Amino acid sequence: MGAEVVAVGVEWLGAFLSSTVQAGTVLLLAALGETYAERSGILNLGVEGMMIVGAAFSYLITLATGNDLLAILVAMGMATLLALIHAVISISFRLNQIVSGLAITLFGLGLSGYLTFPDVRVGILRAINPSLPMSMAYRQSTPKLPDISIPLLSQIPVIGPAFFRQNAIIYASYVLTVLLWWFLFKTRPGLNIRSVGENPAMADSLGINVYLIRYVATLLGGALAGLAGAFLFIGYQPFWVEGMTAGRGFVALALVIFAAWSPLRVMAGAYLFGGVEALQFRLQVLGYGTTAPQFLLMLPYVTTIIVLVALSYEMIRKKIGVPAALAIPYAREE
Amino acid sequence: MASTSKDAERKLLTRREFLGISGTAAAGIAVATAVAGGVIGYFAGQTSAPAAGPAKTFTKTITAAGPTKTITAARGLKAGYIYVGPVGDYGWTHAHDEGRKWADSHVPGWKSTYVESVPEAEASGAIESLISQGAELVITTSFGYMDATADAAAKHPDKYFVHISGYKSGAAGNATQNMSAAFAEFYQLYYLCGLAAGAVTKTGIMGYVAAYPTPEVIRHINAFALGANYSYRKRTGKDIKAYVVWLFSWFNPGKTRQAAMSLVEERNADVLAFTEDSPTTLEVAEEYTTKKGRKVWSFSHYSDMRKYGPHAHLTGQIVNWGPIYRDFYRMVETDSWETVDIWGRIGDFVPYRWRKPEDKSTCCKPEGVVYPAPVNSVVPSEWTTLIKQRYEDMKELIFEPFSLEGNLGEPIRDQDGKVRIDGKIVPRADHDMLWSMNWFVDYVKSPIPK
Structure with missing residues (x-):
């Protein structure tokens, strides 16, 4: 027997797009940072590890202090520290960026699991806030970041509920996307970043500090991966589960390529991937594909694989303009 | 452009061989440490290490210990x-x-x-x-x-x-x-949860976030639907509709959130039952109730979860x-x-x-x-009385949810209209029927995945 299928209306569309934006923002934030790192020539496969460390710290800090802003800042700081390790290894030591990135992902997954392991977690929480009751220390969830409705804008049908009844981090992501796009393509320092990723030797000869730019871009990537992790926990799914990033860091990496290293296209791509994630259960509930819901649950990963397969063709890669010096260490000639 | 970087590499090797080698070595150590740290941390985090480690070392010691009854x-x-x-x-x-x-x-x-x-x-x-x-x-x-x-x-x-x-x-x-x-076994409690759900629902639509299509979960869903239909039909004369979303996971708060929201927004469900190991469904119900101006109810599962949804908690199943x-x-x-x-x-x-x-x-x-979690005081007293009565009757197995009595005196039919419990040849579900249940009662409108 097939379930009866319901027709969808404007209200459904608004709610669906709202979920899309939420699921997409996790990817958007991580991918924005990775765009900058890759534009400067540094491939960072540690995004997944930085995200989960960000999520773990935002969990610990909100639980201990109830202060969301502090949690976000600490999450970003910790992820930036991981990015610093990657930067030292791949920029100063000029080692293989793929190995370093994967090592950081493994390290981040392990570290986050260890820090949030109940006995360890209680110790950390008590150290931060000695007056925290034990019953709180064993909680796995915290209050979700509140949604803020923007006056007037939130009343527009479909667009209002989708984009203007969200939480503060999502609003920040709109601003960040535009700002980072403008900076990368419309300013002198942005041009420097891009030239460092295309031809570091030439950039160096023009007096651009290649190392400094690559360091800053990589650290920015780490900070935004940390913010993505903090958003994943505080703003999207405020219930701690070990390994809750569930491969989203790698989806963000695929997304950067998919978006051809442009922040605006990253946003479009993030919402596309987010839409696929939001759709999997909505389709099931609507009565589509209910005899084999496993297929719907596979959708986000299938999309990622299709994108990556398409990009394995040299022609497509050339067309979208991979930064020429991506993942190639730069050593200055003397 | 590729040649430029190659040149750079060549220069590095000839001119700064020593520095290059020592730098590589230092970085190699750093990576090795990071990898080792990652692996150790990963296993510490996974917590499978304490299980795997000592388990293997002790295997031989125990067989040598010999069997003595002490x-x-x-x-x-x-x-x-x-x-x-x-x-x-x-x-x-x-x-x-x-x-x-x-x-x-x-x-x-x-x-x-x-x-x-x-x-x-x-x-x-x-x-x-x-x-x-x-x-x-x-x-x-x-x-x-x-x-x-x-x-x-x-x-x-x-x-x-x-x-x-x-x-x-x-x-x-x-x-x-x-x-x-x-x-x-929870199915009797799911029936009682259903009675409470049918007593408060406005839309007459039940949502169920389900882990896997196993006989255990299927009998929970059926028992819940039977209970909900009992009190809802008595109240309104209409049948409930229950919709199920499958997670294919026993524990996944992220998927559960999406699934629960879909049931509310697309099917207009105002009671959400679930078989998943986190309080996420209850939290989603609480968010609708307190922040989105839409009354949605949910339950406790395994332990008392009232603190996760004080305004949305109806009752629940506790072990x-x-x-x-x-x-x-x-x-x-x-x-x-x-x-x-x-x-x-x-x-x-x-x-x-x-x-x-x-x-x-x-x-x-x-x-x-x-035993059931405390029943919210919004449930009208005639229904809390019935919940108590059936709970007491089930202690002595006087009442069974999968019986005509549990279904307003009518035979229990599956989704194809086939009578599964007729009250004569099959008076009530027995252990074997419950443990191999692979059909939904007709109040459930979603199919069972094949």
């Missing part, structure tokens, strides 16, 4: 538990660990140890490890440990084994006499494994072991089974191994 000592007996998840997780393993503590505190002289997050493939190693540490009684708490437990029971005739949620035991005839099986474990402790302690296949329902493990009148009902208070 269970007459009343003091200093040890029980060992094997958990599938971490004890800090809300849900299945957490509930077993609470049960372990309960049993320890109710039978003096017993001490227990546990190994958590044991992968199913590592179960036999973990069992050997517990036995080598002196465990007389080993309790394994996941379906996937069944065969490993049966093998260990055959190998250690002088030790005692209890497996949770499986079908192998000496009593069932498919394992040795020192192995018992036990399970705490206390403690009494089951306590009885096994006592059997071992007094050398009166008997292999059993326990199916703990309402009325089991209570001081006495006799039903009480509604005004003296012990419904919704901790009692036995399974």
